[in-house]
Amino acid sequence: VTKNAYKPTGGPWSVLCDARLKKNIQPLKDALEKLLKLHGITFEWKEPQKHGNLKGRQMGLLADDVEKVFPEWISTVNGYKAVTYRGFEALVIEAIRQLKEENEILKLKIAELEKRLQR
Numbered sequence: 342v343t344k345n346a347y348k349p350t351g352g353p354w355s356v357l358c359d360a361r362l363k364k365n366i367q368p369l370k371d372a373l374e375k376l377l378k379l380h381g382i383t384f385e386w387k388e389p390q391k392h393g394n395l396k397g398r399q400m401g402l403l404a405d406d407v408e409k410v411f412p413e414w415i416s417t418v419n420g421y422k423a424v425t426y427r428g429f430e431a432l433v434i435e436a437i438r439q440l441k442e443e444n445e446i447l448k449l450k451i452a453e454l455e456k457r458l459q460r
Contacts, residue, residue, distance in 0.1 A: 350393035369428075372435035378410045 360366070379402055389396045406424035408415045416423050 349391075369435045372432045373439045375410055376432055376436050380406055391398065416433055 381400060382403060383398050383400055385398060386392045386395055387418065402424060404415055404424050407424050411427075414424050414427055416425060
């Protein structure tokens with residue numbers, strides 16, 4: 342494929358991630374805040390046969406909403422907005438890392454409060 346490609350049924354694609362192929366590498370910032378701006382939805386396809394014959398309730402995002410937070414994830418396929426989750430895994434990992442750090446701080450504060458109460 343030399344232009345855009347999409348898979349109506351989703352699923353994994355391999356991506357080259359070797360550091361030797363990259364430059365200007367910077368850590369992600371505000372991953373949790375950015376992810377929290379997205380809103381998961383449930384929906385049904387109007388014409389499931391055009392979308393991998395996926396019938397019934399589906400889960401996902403609206404490209405129109407994603408575009409406000411991650412415009413680089415949006416492309417156009419046959420006149421419709423499509424989402425390519427570039428870096429989604431990295432965002433989730435950094436958001437989880439942030440939540441873990443916050444959780445650890447709260448655990449320490451709780452432990453300190455419990456020690457004070459036992460005195």
